[in-house]
Amino acid sequence: MTLTLDAPRIVTTHPLLQVRNVSKSYGSVKALRDVSALAYPGEVLGIVGESGSGKSTLLRMMNLEETPDTGSYTLDLPDVEGNLFDLDRFARRMLCATRIGIVYQNPHLGLLMKHSSSGNVAERLLVAGERSFATLRTKATAALDASEFPLDRLDAPPIELSGGMQQRVQLAKAIALEPALLLLDEPTTGLDVSVQALVLDTLKRLQQERRITMVIVSHDLGVIRTLADRVMVMRGGTVVEAGLADQIFQDPQHAYTQQLVHAKL
Amino acid sequence: MTPILDIEGLSKGFTLHHLGNQIEAFDNISFKVGAGEFVLLKGANGAGKSTLLRTLYRSYLPRGGVIRFYSDHGPIDLARAADIDIAHLRRTEIGFVTQFLQTRPRVSAEAIVSEPLRLHGVPADEALTRARVALSTFGVKQDLWKAYPTTFSGGEQQKVNLARALILPQKLLLLDEPTASLDANARAALVSRLEELKEAGTAMIGVFHHPGDVEKLIDRVVDLTPDLINSEDRTDVDL
CATH class of the missing domain: 3.40.50.300 (P-loop containing nucleotide triphosphate hydrolases)
Structure with a gap:
């Protein structure tokens, strides 16, 4: 018996991301x-x-x-x-702020080092249009908590934190809007x-x-x-x-x- | 018997670029496995038994041949299927039990065991309960359930590994x-779990250092010794 080779595709969902022929x-x-x-x-x-x-x-x-x-x-x-x-630049910025999160190797690229950690996360929410102070604080805290950032350091600026903690702030900022x-x-x-x-x-x-x-x-x-x-x-x-x-x-x-x-x- | 796997002319070799040579693992293997059937792979060290298992799981890329798997979505050639489809089948229909537990730092034994269930959509609470039952079935002591297996002995790690690998029935x-490295009680628990799965229709292909452990499960033996590649009735074989 000869087996046919054309197998059906099982996963039929589209890729989320497609980069094509980039130079x-x-x-x-x-x-x-x-x-x-x-x-x-x-x-x-x-x-x-x-x-x-x-x-x-x-x-x-x-x-x-x-x-x-x-x-x-x-x-x-x-x-x-x-x-x-x-x-264009504006559309890119909105898309990145709302749908894409990034964590850089160098926290200086992703964070304002002298602003509070929760402020860094809140900044991402502000770009997306969130204006209520209470909501900003709640959502920023939730994102930092999900990134396992110690919540007694919410107001500490990243410059005072260890490298691992800085990465957690970046991660919280990146996931704050559920990208x-x-x-x-x-x-x-x-x-x-x-x-x-x-x-x-x-x-x-x-x-x-x-x-x-x-x-x-x-x-x-x-x-x-x-x-x-x-x-x-x-x-x-x-x-x-x-x-x-x-x-x-x-x-x-x-x-x-x-x-x-x-x-x- | 419902066919599950139909292997035809399967070959595998490795190209070692830094040595500029090729190593042949096995060539032109053909056999079939049906639902609820247990096939033992036989052959001396280096005959390609583990390599064959890894090729079927697609951790190794086959050199030639067809691995027709009768999935819930229809027949698919595992030798050529897209990576994303293979990843999906591994989560849902094809399981692989090795001698080694792949631990992740800071993840508890019960979380490791319940993970396949959670990824399969079982609610977290229920997954955890079933994981604990599986851990106790394989004889992992309760005070270790919340501990990180990274520090466990080889035997304990293997029990966690088996509990995880066998918790979700696979095709x-x-x-x-x-x-390997299991005590007698855990071996008995393993055999009884395999028996359950076999009863429920899981097809199995296994390499066992001491086939006597699973003697009563074996339906057929495939001998990978070169020039002797064929499958035989279990009754003809000296275990």
């Missing part, structure tokens, strides 16, 4: 060459690669901070249509191991409880392995391999991925 | 030496 050059440096990526609702996509591989550039594009030379970006959300790279997409750029790099485990655990819990779609960029394979469902391996601005996380780690196909996986401690 | 269950 970007800075002068003579090609940061991204024809890169495509997609993430399904509730999925965690991990992007790994060495410094300069283009992974952070790609993440910044997903946060609409950068515009590629060519390529498109769509999010399958109500009232969000067309290529998001075509949006559809959470972008994480090396969220645990620079934190000591025990704090790293706590932050990872918080992320995993948030992902399971809220089914937020996440894209996480890291050069730390352990972090990616803990969080990601699927993994994209980047090098020199291109995607060299993509697959299920356990397949990428247990049966890497590309020479570079093998080198990367074998180099892990 | 197809892949078993990679699940009895």
Whole structure:
């Protein structure tokens, strides 16, 4: 008996995020060459690669901070249509404030370091139009609580907090409006191991409880392995391999991925 | 018997780029498994038993052949299915029990065991209750339920692992030496749970270091020794 090969698709939902054929050059440096990526609702996509591989550039594009030379970006959300790279500055800002959350490796990029921690989170709510002081305070506190930030430090400015706590404030700000997409750029790099485990655990819990779609960029394979469902391996601005996380780690196909996986401690 | 898995001409090898060579794991394997059937994989160390299980689970990419799985959504070739479909099937229809527990820091034993139920839509309270029953069935002491398994002994970790892996009935269950490092009571609990699942129609493919543990469950044996790849009736085989 010959078995037919055309299997039906089981998951028929559309990907939440689709980046198609994106290329970007800075002068003579090609940061991204024809890169495509997609993430399904509730999925965690991990992007790994060495410094300069283009992974952070790609993440910044997903946060609409950068515009590629060519390529498109769509999010399958109500009232969000067309290529998001075509949006003007105001529309981008609104979309990012309300639907996309981001946590940067460097908290200085994501936070006002001298304002209170709850104020940092409230700022995100203000951008989205929330004006009641009581609601701002309640929602900001709830978001900080969900990020496991100690609530007796609500008024402390991030500059007085440890690195792990600063990441929690960023995370609270990112999830305050229940975004559809959470972008994480090396969220645990620079934190000591025990704090790293706590932050990872918080992320995993948030992902399971809220089914937020996440894209996480890291050069730390352990972090990616803990969080990601699927993994994209980047090098020199291109995607060299993509697959299920356990397949990428247990049966890497590309020479570079093998080198990367074998180099892990 | 309702077919669950139909494997035809399956091959797997590994390309080691840094050595510039290829390692063959197995070649041209074909066999079928039906609902409620238990297939034991046999063969010396290195014959490719675990590799075959991982290939069926798609942790390894097959080199050639067809793995036709009769899912609730219709037949699908696991060798070529999209990653997202494989991820979905792993959550709903295909289980894999290994010798190792993948722990996450700061997650309690009962949370780890109840997780597959919660992801399947079972309310948190009920999931927790069922997780506790599963933990006690496998002999994990109650004072460990809220503890983090990262620090457990190998045997205790394996009990948590089994409780988690077997809590949700699956259509197809892949078993990679699940009895390793278990005491006699836990082995008995495992066999009795597998019996229950088999009764309920779960198809199983397993590798066991001591097949005697699961002797009464085995319907067929597939021998992966090269040049001897075929399936035999269980009665012909010396366990």
